[in-house]
Amino acid sequence: xxxxxxxGGGLVQAGGSLRLSCAASGRTFSSYAMGWFRQAxxxxxxxxxxxxxxxxxxxxxxxxxxxxxxxxxNAKNTVYLQMNSLKPEDTAVYYCxxxxxxxxxxxxxxxxxxxxxxxxxxx
Numbered sequence: 001x002x003x004x005x006x007x008g009g010g011l012v013q014a015g016g017s018l019r020l021s022c023a024a025s026g027r028t029f030s031s032y033a034m035g036w037f038r039q040a041x042x043x044x045x046x047x048x049x050x051x052x053x054x055x056x057x058x059x060x061x062x063x064x065x066x067x068x069x070x071x072x073x074n075a076k077n078t079v080y081l082q083m084n085s086l087k088p089e090d091t092a093v094y095y096c097x098x099x100x101x102x103x104x105x106x107x108x109x110x111x112x113x114x115x116x117x118x119x120x121x122x123x
Contacts, residue, residue: 002026002112004096009117012086016121020081022096022114029098030074032112035105036081038092038119048094049081050105059106064090086121093118 008020022034035050049060049070058070067086072079079096094117097110104110 002029002032002098004098004112004114006094006096006114006117009094009119011120011122014086014088014121014123016086017082017084018086018119020083020094020096020117020119022079022081024077024079024098026077029077032098032100033102033105034070034072034079035097035099035108035110036070036079037095037097037108038090039095039116040089040092043092045095045108047106047108050102051079052102057102083119086119088121088123091119091121 003025005023033052036048037045038048039045051058051070051072055072067084069082096114098112099105099110
């Protein structure tokens with residue numbers, strides 16, 4: 001069992017930055033691939049970024065490449081999403097996910113999800 005708690009969301013102006021954090025419980029955090037997803041009002045949830053258990057492998061959606069960076073600190077049981085050059089279209093609730101497999105976290109079929117943190121980007 002893994003419990004995930006996101007934090008770091010808020011209101012920011014376009015062009016600004018935020019760093020989201022996802023704190024995980026459980027001693028096996030380092031064995032999970034982790035991902036970030038987002039869901040904007042009236043839209044389906046979409047993949048944002050993922051990171052392998054070791055942190056060596058990452059994947060970012062085309063819409064955020066060059067602006068967002070996923071990272072993790074296994075000693076702190078935490079995964080981060082650094083978001084720079086934010087745009088109004090980044091406004092969404094951001095969710096953290098954990099999965100035993102890379103394909104699971106990429107596809108959004110993870111068993112473990114956080115409650116979400118809201119990001120609002122004003123123009």
